[in-house]
Amino acid sequence: KAGVTQTPRYLIKTRGQQVTLSCSPISGHRSVSWYQQTPGQGLQFLFEYFSETQRNKGNFPGRFSGRQFSNSRSEMNVSTLELGDSALYLCASSSRDQETQYFGPGTRLLVL
Amino acid sequence: AQSVTQPDIHITVSEGASLELRCNYSYGATPYLFWYVQSPGQGLQLLLKYFSGDTLVQGIKGFEAEFKRSQSSFNLRKPSVHWSDAAEYFCAVGPQHGSSNTGKLIFGQGTTLQVKP
Numbered sequence: 001k002a003g004v005t006q007t008p009r010y011l012i013k014t015r016g017q018q019v020t021l022s023c024s025p026i027s028g029h030r031s032v033s034w035y036q037q038t039p040g041q042g043l044q045f046l047f048e049y050f051s052e053t054q055r056n057k058g059n060f061p062g063r064f065s066g067r068q069f070s071n072s073r074s075e076m077n078v079s080t081l082e083l084g085d086s087a088l089y090l091c092a093s094s095s096r097d098q099e100t101q102y103f104g105p106g107t108r109l110l111v112l
Numbered sequence: 113a114q115s116v117t118q119p120d121i122h123i124t125v126s127e128g129a130s131l132e133l134r135c136n137y138s139y140g141a142t143p144y145l146f147w148y149v150q151s152p153g154q155g156l157q158l159l160l161k162y163f164s165g166d167t168l169v170q171g172i173k174g175f176e177a178e179f180k181r182s183q184s185s186f187n188l189r190k191p192s193v194h195w196s197d198a199a200e201y202f203c204a205v206g207p208q209h210g211s212s213n214t215g216k217l218i219f220g221q222g223t224t225l226q227v228k229p
Contacts, residue, residue: 004155033215042222043202048215055214090155094215100146101206101217103156 001027004093004104011109018079021107025072025093032074033101034066037088046089049074078109086111114139116203118220125193126228133188133223135203143205145186146217147177150200159201162186163208173197198227 005024013019025032034046045058049068066076072093078085088108092101117136125131137143144163148156160171167179177188186203203220207213 006155031215033217035217043204043217043219045216045218050214056212056216058216092156092217100158100161101215102158103148105155108153 004091004102006089006091006104006107009105009107011107012112013081013109014112015081015083017081018077019081019109020075020077021089021091021109023074023076023091023093023104025074025091026095026102029093029095029102030072031094031096031099032068032072033092033094034074034076035090035092036060037090037106038086043090046076081111083111085109114143114205114218116205116218116220118201118203118223120223121221122224122226124226124228127195128192131188131190131193131197131225133201133203133225135186135188135220137184137186137203137205137218139184139205141208142181144208145177145179146204146206147171147175147186147188148202148204150202150222152199156202159188193225193227195227195229198225200224 007022031050033048037043048056052068063079068074088106090106092103094101115138146161147159159175162169162179170176200222202222204217206217
């Protein structure tokens with residue numbers, strides 16, 4: 001099976017812009033979780049989607065949003081970018097509730 | 113509050129030496145436990161996991177981990193380290209089946225492993 005894929009792999013944006021990141025889970029996996037990784041804060045949970053519904057959300061401002069499509073692919077959007085949003089954004093998929101999460105390679109976002 | 117602590121930020125071992133990376137967690141119930149490895153610029157690769165049963169679990173690349181409930185620990189070990197093991201290692205806890213805290217892994221801060229030739 002193909003692994004989790006994320007596009008794009010690298011992004012450079014400027015403050016105030018918005019960005020959309022995409023994640024395609026492993027075939028058959030219905031749960032997708034998103035994480036932000038920074039040197040200062042480490043790995044932090046953003047949100048989780050299952051069957052097109054957001055089931056759980058971390059402590060991030062409303063500028064961070066996401067959605068999931070019927071084929072389980074997921075997107076996350078960050079509006080009004082800030083310098084502090086520069087990070088590696090990782091998505092992970094799992095086959096069902098509370099199961100092992102498999103991670104994609106990440107999208108490296110740099111905000112200038 | 114739920115948390116994971118990896119006390120060692122950076123560890124250096126000689127190639128061929130044994131390795132132990134420490135992980136302690138604080139969680140309301142017995143969580144699911146994981147170790148992931150991350151090479152520079154890459155995503156996280158699962159090394160091993162513990163859900164229940166035998167407290168000594170085997171993973172990929174010759175790694176193993178032992179769950180000790182009394183110590184709330186899940187330490188990662190390898191008997192002989194190879195230069196290719198140099199990377200960052202993350203311990204994580206996740207909710208069990210039936211939990212409302214779905215899809216959320218809580219990670220430690222990571223331990224960077226350097227291997228000396």
